[in-house]
Amino acid sequence: MKFLIALINGLSAGGTYAIIALGYTMVYGIAKMLNFAHGDVIMAGGYMMFVTLTLLGHPLWAVAAAVVFCVVLGIVIERFAYRPLRGASPLAVLITAIGVSSLLQSLAQILFGSATKMPVKLQISGAFKIGSFDIAYSTLITLAVTVVVMAVLTLFVNYSKTGRAMIAVSEDRDAALLMGINTNAIITITFAIGSALAAIAGYLMLCKAPSLSTTLGAMPGIKAFTAAVIGGIGSIPGAMVGGILLGVIESLSYSVPALAPYTDAVEFAILIIVLLVKPSGILGKMRREKV
Numbered sequence: 001m002k003f004l005i006a007l008i009n010g011l012s013a014g015g016t017y018a019i020i021a022l023g024y025t026m027v028y029g030i031a032k033m034l035n036f037a038h039g040d041v042i043m044a045g046g047y048m049m050f051v052t053l054t055l056l057g058h059p060l061w062a063v064a065a066a067v068v069f070c071v072v073l074g075i076v077i078e079r080f081a082y083r084p085l086r087g088a089s090p091l092a093v094l095i096t097a098i099g100v101s102s103l104l105q106s107l108a109q110i111l112f113g114s115a116t117k118m119p120v121k122l123q124i125s126g127a128f129k130i131g132s133f134d135i136a137y138s139t140l141i142t143l144a145v146t147v148v149v150m151a152v153l154t155l156f157v158n159y160s161k162t163g164r165a166m167i168a169v170s171e172d173r174d175a176a177l178l179m180g181i182n183t184n185a186i187i188t189i190t191f192a193i194g195s196a197l198a199a200i201a202g203y204l205m206l207c208k209a210p211s212l213s214t215t216l217g218a219m220p221g222i223k224a225f226t227a228a229v230i231g232g233i234g235s236i237p238g239a240m241v242g243g244i245l246l247g248v249i250e251s252l253s254y255s256v257p258a259l260a261p262y263t264d265a266v267e268f269a270i271l272i273i274v275l276l277v278k279p280s281g282i283l284g285k286m287r288r289e290k291v
Contacts, residue, residue, distance in 0.1 A: 005133055006255040007248060012139040013245020015146030017203045020217075020224030020230070021239035022153065029170045030190045033090070036097040037077060038198060039221020040104040044210045045199035046068040046112065047108055050119045061120050068201040074195025078188055080248035108214045117212040124207045138208045142144060145204060149197065150240055153175030162189060170234070222252075230274050233285025241282055246270075 020042065027035045045066040052062040081100050085093050124141060127134035157163035168176040169186045177183050198217070205220065206212065223246060231242025249270055253263040274282065 001251075002255060003087035003178070006251045008135060010251030011244060012142040012247070013250055014227075014244035015142050015202045016201050016243075017220065017224045017227045017247050018146060018240045018243025019149055019197050019204070020220060021228040022149075022236060024198045024225050024228045025231075025233055025236060025239040026166075026190050026194050028228075030166055031187045032173075033082065033093045034097065034225075035077075035082075035191075035194070036094070036221075036225075037100040037104060038083045038194065039079075039217030039224075040101045041073060041195050041198040042202040042205070042217030042221065043108060043214060044073055044104055045202040046119075046206060046216050047112055047117075048199075049122060049203065049206065050112075050212055052119050053119050053121050057121070060096050062119075062122065063199070063203050067196050070195040070199035070202075072271045073196075074191040075188055077156075082191075083184065083187075112214075114214070115161065119206060119210045119212055121210075122203065122206045123210045129136040136208075138204075139174060141207065142204045145200065150199065153193075162186070166190060175269045195212065223267065226271050230271055230281055232281030235281065235283045235285070238281055238283035245282075 020038070023038050023041075024035065027033060027038075048069040049059075049062040050068040052065040053059070056062070077100055081096055082093065085096060124138040125137075126137045128137060128140060157166060163187050165176070165181050166189075168179065168181055169183050173183050176186075201220070201224075202216065205216070224243065227242035227246040228239045229242070230245060231238030231240065246267060249267055250263055253259040253266045259266060278284075
């Protein structure tokens with residue numbers, strides 16, 4: 001019974017990691033860059049929910065406002081921070097991403113202070129009884145949202161015109177440009193989708209524990225990036241698999257008293273093992289660089 005509860009909680013946490021990891025993996029797969037400010041977009045969406053709740057008082061409006069705000073923020077970040085570096089060295093892009101992350105955290109601290117906010121109206125309390133144990137409603141909502149997001153995103157990428165253009169750009173940006181695809185627009189759309197997913201992930205985190213600070217997305221962002229690498233960075237199914245796997249490992253580790261204090265170490269040890277056995281990740285593909 002304890003194992004089953006830990007497994008369900010792990011699937012819930014893994015679903016949140018998977019949604020965040022999708023943002024990382026889509027940007028890397030299409031723009032070939034790592035957006036390390038992605039976790040801070042989650043934080044920015046959380047503060048937008050807090051402001052909207054203060055003004056309007058309804059969680060649905062708060063989530064909608066956060067999604068719109070994060071989409072705009074993602075587009076602005078891509079346009080002014082990353083697009084000028086198109087073709088620059090990976091180190092320059094990495095330093096810029098760290099700078100954007102620090103900027104977002106500093107702005108949040110200036111605007112809202114360092115004290116933790118408690119948007120309790122976002123919290124979903126109560127539990128669904130199955131036999132002798134309870135499943136929190138927030139866990140069920142997280143699982144449902146994760147399934148819906150993954151299904152919609154998979155259908156969008158595989159069957160829509162924009163999704164097929166994304167696949168083309170990820171395979172060969174120059175060839176896609178020659179075929180008439182507006183690569184800048186596709187990369188902007190990718191950032192917008194990733195940022196919308198960040199807002200959704202922020203809500204899933206706050207509906208379980210309504211504790212909002214400037215570091216809200218820091219550790220979940222790192223773990224989601226770890227999940228993306230485990231699954232295969234650049235692979236959408238890989239991000240899903242990696243997120244779920246990491247969440248289950250985390251929950252099972254917490255359920256074992258001897259491992260609980262070392263849960264983070266266990267997760268990163270799994271990352272090292274996966275990279276030693278299969279450097280491209282579970283579902284990733286090795287790519288040969290042409291020179």
